[in-house]
Amino acid sequence: MIALLQRDLILAVRAGGGFGLGMAFFLIVVILVPLGIGPDLEILSKVSVGILWVGALLACVLSLDRIFSLDYDDGTLELLLTSPIPLEAVVTVKSFSHWITTGLPLVVISPILGLLLGLQVSDLKWVFISLLLGTPALSVIGAFGAALTVGIRRGGLLLSLLVLPLYVPTLIFGANVASKGLADISNNSALLILTAVTLAAFSILPFASALVLRINLR
């Protein structure tokens, strides 16, 4: 499993990029929004949590088809199916490596982008924490969507149509953690639910994704 993780990470970094791409997309979204709304920092700081969360979510969706499609095309996935590691574990590892290559960089640069959007330095920690807890769920939910559409040529748009509604709970709780934290209201319950969503997604969804992959590899 660790070997698989290493392989996925190395492939993501070396072969054809993809690694920094999500981050660059996130950056562009966050830069474009003020150009659309106007430079007033007060308005921007009000919508900043929403921009950061929606931007992270879109950046995540954009890179989802990379989780399985390349391995599906060159037959690696079929080999993994026959390997001693259960497919459920393969899905988990691949979701995790997707998070490391897409989600984690977004989390790391989110405080800097938060500054651009007029957030106070003391408030940045909430954006950081909510994204850190929420983005793993985005990867593993996305892996389910990617597994569904792996056999479809040019399934990118379909993938986003399938996955974005599934992201609703994570987005709501994640943004809620950050905005309540910013407003200095107790955000304990939202924090706990967000963590629960992530943990539950990681423990249950790989089974569904593996089932779907088996159907697609039949």
Add this chain to the structure above:
Amino acid sequence: MSLWEYANPVKFLNLSDKVLPFFAGFSIIGLAVGLFWGFFFTPDDYRQGSTVKIIYLHVPSALMAINAWFMMLVASVIWLVRRHHVSALAAKAAAPVGVTMTMVALVTGALWGQPMWGTWWAWDPRLTSFLILFLFYLGYIALWSSIDNPDTAADLTSMLCIVGSVFAILSRYAVNFWNQGLHQGASLSLDKEKNVADVFYQPLLFSIFGFVFLFLTLVLIGTRTEIRLRRAEALRLKKDRE
């Protein structure tokens, strides 16, 4: 004699052929009585005026929008467990009806909300979760239409329906958490005190009855069409081979 006997497409076609006229008749009677009674023979509400009559379209369509998804869920599980093709096709046939019901509920809701709340749309939990339900339907239909192999398509859409149901319920509670509502509570519940007044309640029951049978009729017709399409495809393939 068991229910599963009708998983055989021929038996299903025979049975549905017999019950369809009754279902269609019930639906027409229910809708005619409910809507006529509701529109012309109920008083105007003392605060809402005549806009209250939108309830005869709004509540039943919203009810069926949710029940259609639930029916798809049950049919999907039956398909995954027992591999009855009729079940998968019924789920497929229910989706367009469900998405239409969702649209009707959203549109009538907007038409009702404009005079009453002063706005076409509010980001209220109920409204928002219906919009999310609408997206779920769209994804489900899109997935069906983009896969060629019918069995794979049925398997994948069933999985999407099951996982989607979990997330739809989660979203329902998430939006409650996210915003307090403008929408009133349940119109129909076992708790009589909170229900709508009797004058409006009785025609509403007829209207709901009509909508239930309208849904059943449309799903049966859709399923029969899908079965015949399947058969036509099989015949074509057979002819090609000869």
